[in-house]
Amino acid sequence: xxxxxxxxxxxxxEESGRVVAALISMFGDIDLAEDAVQEAFAxxxxxxxxxxxxxxxxxxxxxTARNGAxxxxxxxxxxxxxxxxxxxxxxxxxxxxxxxxxEPVPDDRLRLIFTCCHPALAARAxxxxxxxxxxxxxxxxxxxxxxxxxxxxxxxxxxxxxxxKTAKIPYRVPEESELPDRLRTVLTTIYLTYTTxxxxxxxxxxxxxxAIWLGRTLRLLMPDDAEVAGLLALMLLTESRxxxxxxxxxxxVLLRHQDRxxxxxxxxxxxxxxxxxxxxxxxxxxxxxxxxxxxVHADAETFQDTDWKQIFALYDQLMVVxxxxxxxxxxxxxxxxxxxxxxxxxEIDMLALSxxxxxxxxxxxxxxxQGRTEEAARAFMVASSLAPNGPEKLFLQQRAEGRQVSx
Amino acid sequence: xxxxxxxxxxxxxxxxxxxxxxAEISEVVTxxxxxxxxxxxxxxxxxxxxxHDPSTATVVRPSGDDVLTTDGPFAETKDHLxxxxxxxxxxxxxxxxxxxQVATAVQAAIEVRxxxxxxxA
Numbered sequence: 001x002x003x004x005x006x007x008x009x010x011x012x013x014e015e016s017g018r019v020v021a022a023l024i025s026m027f028g029d030i031d032l033a034e035d036a037v038q039e040a041f042a043x044x045x046x047x048x049x050x051x052x053x054x055x056x057x058x059x060x061x062x063x064t065a066r067n068g069a070x071x072x073x074x075x076x077x078x079x080x081x082x083x084x085x086x087x088x089x090x091x092x093x094x095x096x097x098x099x100x101x102x103e104p105v106p107d108d109r110l111r112l113i114f115t116c117c118h119p120a121l122a123a124r125a126x127x128x129x130x131x132x133x134x135x136x137x138x139x140x141x142x143x144x145x146x147x148x149x150x151x152x153x154x155x156x157x158x159x160x161x162x163x164x165k166t167a168k169i170p171y172r173v174p175e176e177s178e179l180p181d182r183l184r185t186v187l188t189t190i191y192l193t194y195t196t197x198x199x200x201x202x203x204x205x206x207x208x209x210x211a212i213w214l215g216r217t218l219r220l221l222m223p224d225d226a227e228v229a230g231l232l233a234l235m236l237l238t239e240s241r242x243x244x245x246x247x248x249x250x251x252x253v254l255l256r257h258q259d260r261x262x263x264x265x266x267x268x269x270x271x272x273x274x275x276x277x278x279x280x281x282x283x284x285x286x287x288x289x290x291x292x293x294x295x296v297h298a299d300a301e302t303f304q305d306t307d308w309k310q311i312f313a314l315y316d317q318l319m320v321v322x323x324x325x326x327x328x329x330x331x332x333x334x335x336x337x338x339x340x341x342x343x344x345x346x347e348i349d350m351l352a353l354s355x356x357x358x359x360x361x362x363x364x365x366x367x368x369x370q371g372r373t374e375e376a377a378r379a380f381m382v383a384s385s386l387a388p389n390g391p392e393k394l395f396l397q398q399r400a401e402g403r404q405v406s407x
Numbered sequence: 408x409x410x411x412x413x414x415x416x417x418x419x420x421x422x423x424x425x426x427x428x429x430a431e432i433s434e435v436v437t438x439x440x441x442x443x444x445x446x447x448x449x450x451x452x453x454x455x456x457x458x459h460d461p462s463t464a465t466v467v468r469p470s471g472d473d474v475l476t477t478d479g480p481f482a483e484t485k486d487h488l489x490x491x492x493x494x495x496x497x498x499x500x501x502x503x504x505x506x507x508q509v510a511t512a513v514q515a516a517i518e519v520r521x522x523x524x525x526x527x528a
Contacts, residue, residue, distance in 0.1 A: 118499075120499060120503070166521055167499045167519075167520075167521050168409050168497075168498040168499050168521060169498065169499045169500075170497070170498040170499065170500055174500075178500070
């Protein structure tokens with residue numbers, strides 16, 4: 001089989017996380033694992049065009065990386081002891097001399113994910129390291145995703161790995177008592193990856209796709225957890241609307257104006273199936289509830305058909321587990337949709353969120369519906385001035401100017 | 408096994424926290440003593456102590472071939488080291504478990520930092 005760079009890249013990306021995780025398990029050193037895997041890729045790029053892609057590419061890369069790591073350790077005097085340890089472990093666990101070429105590579109990715117998403121690491125550092133080690137993005141690709149230079153990102157990654165090594169962040173899946181909190185950090189990091197991708201739709205590395213891949217991988221590794229399923233459902237349902245989120249000019253399109261025919265139906269179906277699975281578990285959580293809300297929107301054929309009563313009920317539940325300003329505001333908006341603009345405005349006014357631009361945007365929307373055009377324009381202006389640069393800021397400015405948004 | 412320093416920083420002079428009642432102080436002391444006893448029985452305790460006010464500090468500074476002695480503290484910062492523990496732990500998670508208990512007991516932030524593993528002479 002001829003191998004082109006594209007096909008090789010895909011294989012590497014697909015296998016990378018698993019191989020890195022396995023190597024770290026073997027040698028207890030992230031840098032050694034990372035370097036060994038990089039070298040194995042380079043060797044593969046030389047050999048595979050000649051020999052063809054091996055039947056078990058993951059196994060081949062793991063074996064090659066392992067041998068490279070052992071060679072490297074032998075050259076390093078301090079590594080000699082480690083090599084003896086590794087050899088002893090390998091001999092006791094696997095009698096065969098070609099341990100990985102034939103057998104499937106054990107999946108240690110859960111340990112890797114929990115390590116990369118340790119709360120002792122800054123949120124952004126968690127995302128960067130997860131993208132690099134678990135998703136197999138190159139340092140350059142991660143840099144580009146965060147609009148920074150490769151040397152800067154390389155330094156950041158070195159610092160993060162240094163912290164893991166020096167502070168001794170353990171390479172393991174947390175024990176049961178700590179698992180719920182630690183899993184929460186992992187889910188937050190994956191979702192942060194997704195929302196970062198949303199904010200940078202033109203980046204070469206599609207962070208939304210990486211986040212969904214992480215969500216799927218986590219679901220594979222933790223098939224019984226409802227919040228894991230909930231996060232995946234939320235991302236799939238949000239992603240399904242991607243074709244309609246911005247128009248041809250790159251400007252933001254409101255949910256109510258999106259052409260639902262263009263929503264990705266297969267993603268909607270998958271998301272809704274997950275939500276139904278979650279409902280049967282009866283272990284509600286923040287991501288499941290957010291996913292359920294997205295599913296209710298996806299159920300409606302048009303915006304006018306939206307079941308706002310259900311959405312309001314879900315936000316009521318969400319307020320119990322995650323009483324944040326965003327949730328409170330969205331709940332107030334849902335209430336307004338159910339009981340009318342006046343009720344909505346009263347509810348919104350009870351929330352003192354004057355620094356929060358969506359607060360003003362929501363007020364403006366209801367004021368507009370009541371025909372209070374001038375007040376609405378002022379509120380849109382305030383919202384626009386508070387909003388960060390991007391399509392939403394532009395959009396709010398246009399509403400302030402009274403420009404009609406495309407239907 | 409790695410050693411970690413758990414340190415508590417007090418807010419600077421002039422920014423006192425609301426005065427605790429005798430009962431509240433006594434509660435904190437009891438909780439802290441319990442944690443220290445657990446550290447000892449778990450083999451985690453290495454050393455620890457509370458420090459007197461920063462105004463009691465003295466600084467010795469190299470100056471050419473000599474040293475200069477001045478009234479402390481070292482850093483003109485708002486926060487000063489109030490107390491510390493040195494604990495043994497297998498990994499950061501172990502150190503963080505102790506730190507969480509201490510943070511809850513004294514209702515203050517605790518910094519956890521690994522000590523450099525000095526090779527024996």
